[in-house]
Amino acid sequence: MSATTTDSRESIFARIREALTNPATPHHRAVHPENVAPESTLKQWLPAVGSTLDEQIALFAENCVALKAEFKACSSLDEAVAHINQLAADNQWTKIATHHSELTDAVASKLSTAIYHADETYDKLVLETCNAGLTGCEALVSQTGSVCITPHASGGRSLSILPPHHIVIARRSQIVADLPATYALIKERYSASGYPSFISFSTGPSRTGDIERILVLGAHGPKRLTVLLIP
Amino acid sequence: MIAPKKLFKRDVVQNTADVPRRAFVRNALRGYEAKRDENKAKxxxxxxxxxxxxxxxxxxxxxxxxxxxxxxxxxxxxxxxxxxxxxxxxxxxxxxxxxxxxxxxxxxxxxxxxxxxxxxxxxxxxxxxxxxxxxxxxxxxxxxxxxxxxxxxxxxxxxxxxxxxxxxxxxxxxxxxxxxxxxxxxxxxxxxxxxxxxxxxxxxxxxxxxxxxxxxxxxxxxxxxxxxxxxxxxxxxxxxxxxxxxxxxxxxxxxxxxxxxxxxxxxxxxxxxxxxxxxxxxxxxxxxxxxxxxNRTALLADAEQRDALHCIRCGACLNVCPVFKNVGGHTYGTTYAGPIGSVITPHLRGLQDWKHLSGASSLCGACSEACPVKIDIHHHLLQNRRNAAAEKPVWWEKALWIGFAFLMRRPFLYYLMTKAAPFGQFFHPLIKATALDPFLAWTHSRECPASATTTFKDYWKQHKKQKDAASV
The missing domain is CATH 3.40.50.10420 (NagB/RpiA/CoA transferase-like)
Structure with a gap:
């Protein structure tokens, strides 16, 4: 806490309480009360998602195309490894960064490119020179084509944003229908033990439209995003 | 320091004259509009x-x-x-x-x-x-x-x-x-x-x-x-x-x-x-x-406009606003431009200094329609106008209304004025859009519609006479 600046917590709360003694004009409320009935769910209004896993995977794949992300459903871990090796050969990669986890370890041990483990005491200067970041994920969101990332599932905050190519490896069972279901999953996993300090949804590669509203990929984060799904 | 209102007026004149820039901004928003509608439909x-x-x-x-x-x-x-x-x-x-x-x-x-x-x-x-x-x-x-x-x-x-x-x-x-x-x-x-x-x-x-x-x-x-x-x-x-x-x-x-x-x-x-x-x-x-x-708590205290704090700063109201598209973002002279900026800035930075922003609106309601959290933006602009006038009445506006009421309550005076209007308008071109013109604020950038040469009263009299003559 900065000693020279005084906190206005109490005076702000006093002003808020004073302001709220006057109830808001009724027209500020929603016009259709049935929309906000306790039994209503956000799913009712959000974009539709199919109920079977196959439909959800198909929608995720469709979203990836629209987002200019690469999606591949692999029949085995080895097929995923081969795909990454091919990417490495095509783009002359020299170093792939990753973190320790069951899935990423299994993949990394079979890759033909040098591996940099961005765990614990990694050097951000070295991480910046890696050609790709390979991570796991908390979930894949079918509705939006997003990859949900947390430190528990995907390594540190920088691993998935600093290297120019982000590769995600996930199991079919990690597909989640929509955003409400993803937040429910996060709550279920972490509300008791403590939330991670960081939860992020990566939806396609980094992008910008700041110049003449023309889409450019790779503004600051990864220029490419590859999602590999294994059984 | 120049008063915000003066600066606003100066920049409005300057920026609306930049027609290619206006077209460029409108064009830049066209792609957004198509994608927004596509995703809304999802x-x-x-x-x-x-x-x-x-x-x-x-x-x-x-x-x-x-x-x-x-x-x-x-x-x-x-x-x-x-x-x-x-x-x-x-x-x-x-x-x-x-x-x-x-x-x-x-x-x-x-x-x-x-x-x-x-x-x-x-x-x-x-x-x-x-x-x-x-x-x-x-x-x-x-x-x-x-x-x-x-x-x-x-x-x-x-x-x-x-x-x-x-x-x-x-x-x-x-x-x-x-x-x-x-x-x-x-x-x-x-x-x-x-x-x-x-x-x-x-x-x-x-x-x-x-x-x-x-x-x-x-x-x-x-x-x-x-x-x-x-x-x-x-x-x-x-x-x-x-x-x-x-x-x-x-x-x-x-x-x-x-x-x-x-x-x-x-x-x-x-x-x-x-x-x-x-x-x-x-x-x-x-x-x-x-x-x-x-000053967000000052806006919170206004029960009528409190919902302006619902704003998630998506900018959707700017993107549909005819005023924003023509005067541009910098003309507002505020951090938060566009319709929502015109609503909240008077609360955050002083009603009398920033009330002119609430006046610069066609009240078309496109902003309220676009708002994802349903803020009643265009009505709040009207409320700002009302509150500003109530707090500090403008003497000449008041005088104008008194004069108008005086005239309207005296049919003969009103009749005389409607008869005089076409004559006045006949000579108007001599002073039109000059400093002598009493309607300068309107005429410096617009045409003045021609007033009718016959009053409705005269027309009705004439019409009735003809009808009576025909029925005889």
Missing amino acids: FLDWQSARDVASEIKFEGINHLDKYLKQFAQNAEARGTKVFFASTAAQARDYIVNLAREKNVKSIIKSKTMTSEEIHLNDALEKEGFGVVESDLGEFIQQLRKEPPYHFVFPCMHLKRDEISSLFHDKLGSEPTNSPEELTMIARRFLRQKYIQADMGISGANFLVAETGMISITENEGNARLTTSLPKIHVAIVGIEKVLPKLEDLALFLPMLGTAGCGQELTGYNTQIGGPRQPGETDGPEEFHIVLLDN
Whole structure:
């Protein structure tokens, strides 16, 4: 806490309480009360998602195309490894960064490119020179084509944003229908033990439209995003 | 200092005359409009989603004390430092002092309108701290020493060749007319800044009370880098950004993406709930959240316009506003431009100084229709006009109404005037659009409709006479 600046917590709360003694004009409320009935769910209004896993995977794949992300459903871990090796050969990669986890370890041990483990005491200067970041994920969101990332599932905050190519490896069972279901999953996993300090949804590669509203990929984060799904 | 109203009038005249720029801005918005409608159509029910979003915000704002307290408690429990600032000066002082105490050398920023509101960059630079904006649009605006033109699309008014020559002048890059190459020039330049920076400053789109997290919506990944690499992260956020529950984001993130950028979800939506926690690989050692009032509680006290605090700063109302499209973002002279800016600025910065913004509206209601949280924007503009007139009546307006009432109550005088009008108009061209013209405010840019040569009374008399003659 900065000693020279005084906190206005109490005076702000006093002003808020004073302001709220006057109830808001009724027209500020929603016009259709049935929309906000306790039994209503956000799913009712959000974009539709199919109920079977196959439909959800198909929608995720469709979203990836629209987002200019690469999606591949692999029949085995080895097929995923081969795909990454091919990417490495095509783009002359020299170093792939990753973190320790069951899935990423299994993949990394079979890759033909040098591996940099961005765990614990990694050097951000070295991480910046890696050609790709390979991570796991908390979930894949079918509705939006997003990859949900947390430190528990995907390594540190920088691993998935600093290297120019982000590769995600996930199991079919990690597909989640929509955003409400993803937040429910996060709550279920972490509300008791403590939330991670960081939860992020990566939806396609980094992008910008700041110049003449023309889409450019790779503004600051990864220029490419590859999602590999294994059984 | 020139009065805001005078400045506004001067800039309106200047900027509306720039017809090619107006066409360019309208054209830039066309792609957004198509994508926005496409993504709105993906929602099972967009209108009901707006109702629900407005209801959630209503709950948050009307129990702001409860949710802010909950937010602060939950954030502090995870090691986050929460600072409440009543004024812009307090917020600036806190951040400047923090940078000084921690011996900060270089600061990287991701887009935050709240920091524009408190002029944070000026304060930091005055104290000798180097600050670099990392959002591409904000970076361009910073190089131009110009505030953002729009609070979601900061440099939407600029053409690629203008950006190319700016980069050439300031960064020494080769001229190019490819948006991709221009983006890569900025990427290469800013990469090093991220690595060097020891303080990252961000804003936040939402505060989640239930978990004490902030949520940041962006496309470029610059906010992720800003909040990951430096050892200190400071977020500056308005107190009105609260959402009660974590799952509320499942609705607000896609609504913000759709209304703001025409995307179902923007590139990166990140929730941050503390500094690096035990067992985590990286992240800042310190995380500070500065919660800013700066007269938001004054707007909260206005029960009639309180819902203006529901605003999620998506910019949808700007994008559909005929006034914004013609006068442009800088003409408003405020941090928050467009219809919502015209509503809230009089509350944040003084009604009498900023009431003219509420006058600059066609009251078409396109803004209220576009708003994803259903703020009654165009009625609030009318209320600002009413409140301003009630608080400080304009003497000549009052005199005009007294004169008008006097005339209207005396049919003979009124009749004389209607008879005299065509004569007056006959001589009007002699003084039209000159300083002598009593209707100058209207005629300097518009035609005056010709008044009828026959009054309705005379017409009716004539008509009846003819009818009577015919029926005989």
